[in-house]
Amino acid sequence: MKKKLAAVLSAVVVIALLAGCSGGGNSEAAKEKSGGADSAKNVKLQFFTGKVETIDLMNELIAKFHEENPNIEVEQEYQKDASNVFKVKLASGDVPDITTVVTQEYVDQGKYLDLSGEAYWSRVLPAIKDLTTDVKSGKQFKVATNVSMGGIFYNKALFEELGLKPAATWEEFVDQLQTIQEKKPDVVPLFIAGKESWTLGQLIEFVGHGPVKQQLGVIPAKKAFINNDSAQLKFDEQGGAMDTFARRLLELRDKKLVNSDLVTATYDNQKQAFVDGKAALIIQGMWVMGDLFKMKPEFTDNIGFTVIPSVVDGLKPTVLSAEDSAYAITAESKHPEEAKKFLDFLLRPENLKIYSETLKSPAAFTDVDADWGPLKDQAAEALRQGANIAFTDWPSGFSGDDAGRMVQELMVGKYDNSHDFAVDFKKAWDKAWDANNR
Amino acid sequence: MALLRKFNNHLHQYMAIPAIVLFGFFFIYPLIRGVGISLTDSNGITPANFVGLQNFIDFFRDDRAMHDMMTTLWFAIGSAPLLNLFGFLYALLLDQKMAGKGFVRAIVYLPAVISPLIMGYIWYFILQPERGFLYHLGQNLKLEFLQGNWLGSSTSAMVLLIIVNVWQFVGMTMIIYLAGLQSIPAELYEAGRIDGAGGWKTLWNVTIPMLYPSIKINVVTNIIGSLSVFDIIVALTDGGPGYSTESLSLYIMRMQYGSFTGYSTAVALILFLIIIIPVFLFLRLTRNKEVEM
Numbered sequence A: 001m002k003k004k005l006a007a008v009l010s011a012v013v014v015i016a017l018l019a020g021c022s023g024g025g026n027s028e029a030a031k032e033k034s035g036g037a038d039s040a041k042n043v044k045l046q047f048f049t050g051k052v053e054t055i056d057l058m059n060e061l062i063a064k065f066h067e068e069n070p071n072i073e074v075e076q077e078y079q080k081d082a083s084n085v086f087k088v089k090l091a092s093g094d095v096p097d098i099t100t101v102v103t104q105e106y107v108d109q110g111k112y113l114d115l116s117g118e119a120y121w122s123r124v125l126p127a128i129k130d131l132t133t134d135v136k137s138g139k140q141f142k143v144a145t146n147v148s149m150g151g152i153f154y155n156k157a158l159f160e161e162l163g164l165k166p167a168a169t170w171e172e173f174v175d176q177l178q179t180i181q182e183k184k185p186d187v188v189p190l191f192i193a194g195k196e197s198w199t200l201g202q203l204i205e206f207v208g209h210g211p212v213k214q215q216l217g218v219i220p221a222k223k224a225f226i227n228n229d230s231a232q233l234k235f236d237e238q239g240g241a242m243d244t245f246a247r248r249l250l251e252l253r254d255k256k257l258v259n260s261d262l263v264t265a266t267y268d269n270q271k272q273a274f275v276d277g278k279a280a281l282i283i284q285g286m287w288v289m290g291d292l293f294k295m296k297p298e299f300t301d302n303i304g305f306t307v308i309p310s311v312v313d314g315l316k317p318t319v320l321s322a323e324d325s326a327y328a329i330t331a332e333s334k335h336p337e338e339a340k341k342f343l344d345f346l347l348r349p350e351n352l353k354i355y356s357e358t359l360k361s362p363a364a365f366t367d368v369d370a371d372w373g374p375l376k377d378q379a380a381e382a383l384r385q386g387a388n389i390a391f392t393d394w395p396s397g398f399s400g401d402d403a404g405r406m407v408q409e410l411m412v413g414k415y416d417n418s419h420d421f422a423v424d425f426k427k428a429w430d431k432a433w434d435a436n437n438r
Numbered sequence B: 001m002a003l004l005r006k007f008n009n010h011l012h013q014y015m016a017i018p019a020i021v022l023f024g025f026f027f028i029y030p031l032i033r034g035v036g037i038s039l040t041d042s043n044g045i046t047p048a049n050f051v052g053l054q055n056f057i058d059f060f061r062d063d064r065a066m067h068d069m070m071t072t073l074w075f076a077i078g079s080a081p082l083l084n085l086f087g088f089l090y091a092l093l094l095d096q097k098m099a100g101k102g103f104v105r106a107i108v109y110l111p112a113v114i115s116p117l118i119m120g121y122i123w124y125f126i127l128q129p130e131r132g133f134l135y136h137l138g139q140n141l142k143l144e145f146l147q148g149n150w151l152g153s154s155t156s157a158m159v160l161l162i163i164v165n166v167w168q169f170v171g172m173t174m175i176i177y178l179a180g181l182q183s184i185p186a187e188l189y190e191a192g193r194i195d196g197a198g199g200w201k202t203l204w205n206v207t208i209p210m211l212y213p214s215i216k217i218n219v220v221t222n223i224i225g226s227l228s229v230f231d232i233i234v235a236l237t238d239g240g241p242g243y244s245t246e247s248l249s250l251y252i253m254r255m256q257y258g259s260f261t262g263y264s265t266a267v268a269l270i271l272f273l274i275i276i277i278p279v280f281l282f283l284r285l286t287r288n289k290e291v292e293m
Helices: A002-037 A052-068 A082-092 A104-108 A119-123 A126-131 A156-162 A170-183 A197-208 A210-216 A218-226 A241-254 A267-275 A288-295 A297-302 A336-346 A349-359 A376-385 A400-411 A418-436 B002-009 B011-015 B017-038 B054-061 B063-093 B101-113 B116-127 B133-140 B154-182 B186-194 B199-210 B212-227 B231-236 B248-257 B261-285
Strands: A043-049 A072-078 A143-155 A188-190 A279-285 A303-306 A318-329 A387-389
Touching: A043 A052, A043 A082, A043 A336, A052 A072, A052 A336, A052 A349, A072 A336, A126 A143, A126 A218, A126 A318, A143 A156, A143 A197, A143 A349, A143 A376, A156 A170, A156 A303, A170 A188, A170 A241, A170 A279, A197 A210, A197 A241, A197 A279, A197 A318, A197 A400, A210 A218, A210 A241, A210 A318, A210 A387, A218 A387, A241 A400, A241 A418, A267 A279, A267 A288, A279 A288, A288 A297, A297 A303, A303 A376, A318 A336, A318 A376, A336 A349, A400 A418, B002 B011, B011 B017, B017 B261, B054 B063, B054 B261, B063 B154, B063 B212, B063 B248, B063 B261, B101 B154, B116 B133, B116 B154, B116 B231, B154 B212, B154 B231, B186 B199, B199 B212, B212 B261, B248 B261
Parallel strands: A043 A072, A188 A279, A318 A387
Antiparallel strands: A143 A279, A143 A303, A143 A318
16 A cells, blocks of 8 residues: 555656656747737846946836736846846846847847837937947847946045146046045055956946047947957056056055055945045946945035046046946747837836936936936036046957956066966957857 | 566665666766767857867866866865864764754754855955955954955855865764764774773774764865865855956856866766765775774
C-alpha cells in the first residue's frame, strides 16, 4: 500500500512538473489572444526602467494615466543593472513594451519601434532631437523628455570667502585648488568618488573626451565614437587628450589636491562631504541635486554650477548638456498603440512640467516652462560660456564602468606613465568595438 | 498483475525519474549548449560564427584573464585551508562539555546565514580607509596600524577578503565537523585511553581517521566555494582597486555583459575544469582512507 501511494505521488510530481513547464506558456497565450482580440479589454504594458530617482514619480504618473485609461495597466519594473537585465530579457523573450534602455547595438538589430513620424517632434528642442537621432539611419527610435547637464559644482560661500571665481583654463583651476588647500587645510579641494567606477567613467566622458567632442562638434563626435573613427578620436596619441587627461589627474593626486582616499571613497561619501562643506568642488551631473537637496535642503542655495576647464590648453571649457530620460517602444511589443498612448501622455506639457520640477532637471520640450531648480540661471550661464558636449557612445563590452576601472588602476600606480594609459585605453576600446562590429 | 509486481519491484528506480529530468534540464542540457556556444564568437545578438578553440587560446593569452585566474587560485589557497582549520578547531572546542556551548555554536554559525553581499557592505563600513569604523577606532585609540589603507592596495585587499570570507563561513565547516565528531563511538576513545594515548595521539589516531567523511565533504565544499567566489568580492572591493581583486566568476559576468558571450562561456567552462580537477584529485587520493566500522 505504501509503495502504491509512493507510486501515485511520484506520478503526480512528474505530471505537475510537465504541466508547470508548459502550463505557463498556455496561459500566456490565452492572455495575449484575449488582449489582442478585444482592445477594450484590459491591456498590460511593461515599463522597464533603470532610473532609480523617478520610481515614485512614475508610479504617480502611471496612476494618473490609468484613471484616464482604465483598460490600460502599466507595470513599472526597475532594475539597478538595467542595461544588462534588458539583454537577458530580450534573450529570453520577455520583452518589455516601453523601456529606458536604448543601445546602438539594439537599434541596429531593429529592436525598437521607429518613432520618427510622431507628432511631438516639433515640440522638442532641436539640439536634443539631434542627439536622439540614430546616426546610422537618421531615424528617431527614442524620445527624451529632459536635458541632463554635467559640470563643476562648487561651494559658493567658500569661493566668496577666498575671493575665487570659476576657472576658465586648467592652470587657473589647479591654482584655485591650491589656494583652497593652503587656506583651508581640512577641506578637500576636489572630491572624487573613485570606488564607484561609473564616476570615474564620467570623468573620462566629461574631461578626457571633452577635447575631441568640442573640436568635432556634438553630432560628428557621436558619429566618430559609434564608427570608431581612430583618425578623429586619436585615443593613443602622445600628448593627446587621453594622455593629457591621465597626466593631469596624476598631478592632482601627487599635489594632494584630491581626496587621499580617492580609490575607496563612495558616491555617498562625495555627496555628504560636499553638503557638509568638507569638499569644495565636485565634478558631477545635475542628477546629484535631488540627493543633495534631500541630505541638506538649506545647502542648496550655496551650490554653484560652472563649466569644466579643458585639460588640453587652448580649448574652451566644456559643459555637458545631453538627452536625459529617454523612452523607446520595443518593436516586439504586442501593444504598440497603447504604448504610444502612454508615451503621448507622458509627453503632455503639464506632465513634463511635473517631471522636470520633481527631478530638478530642465525639460527638452519647448512648450514646457518648469521652475526646475535653484541652478537654472547658472546652468544657462554655463551653456553660454562653455562648449556644449554630450555623453560618450561607448562600445558594448567597454562601458564607462570598465573605463572607470582603468582609471582606478591609473590612480594606484599600475601605469608608469600617462601615455601607457592612453594606449591601453585605445586597445580596450578597439577590442570591444571590433567584437560587435564584424 | 505480474506487470504491477514488476513495477513495484523497480519503483525505487522510477522514483528517481523526476530528479533525473530536473538534473538533465537544468544542468546537462545547459552544459552541452554551453560547450557549443564556447566554440563560437557569439555576442548574444548577431548570428555567431564557429571559431573552434579560439576563445580558449585567447583566454590563456589575455593578461587580465591570467591575473584573474591567479587571484582566484590565491583566494582559494588562502581560504580553503583556513576554513577547514578553524572549523575543525571550533568543532573540537565546542564539542566539550561547557555551559552555553549551544549559544556559542549559534554565534559562530550566524554569519553564514547572512547574504555575502550584505556581509561585504557591512564590512565596508568597518574597513573603509579614512571613513570606516576601524579607522575612527584607530584614531581614537591612537593605533597607527588600524588606520591603514587596507582596501586601497591589492595585497591587503585580498587578505581582507580571505579573512572576511573565512569569518563568515567557518560556522558551516564547524557544523559538519561537529556532526562527524559526535558520530565517533565513545568506546574508541576509551580504547585509546586504555592503550595510554595522550591528547595529541588520540587526535591523530582516533579522531581524524574517523572524521574522514566530514573532512572530505568540507574540503570539497570549500574548494568549490572558494574557487567560485563572487558575492563577497563584488560587495567589498568590486574587483578593485582596478582589476586587482577580480575573480574569474566576476570576469565571466563582466565579459558576458560586455557581449562577449562565446568567450565568457568558454571561460566558464575553464573555471568548471579548474574546480573539478582539484576536487577529483583530492577524492582520488583519499579514496581508501575512510575507516570502515
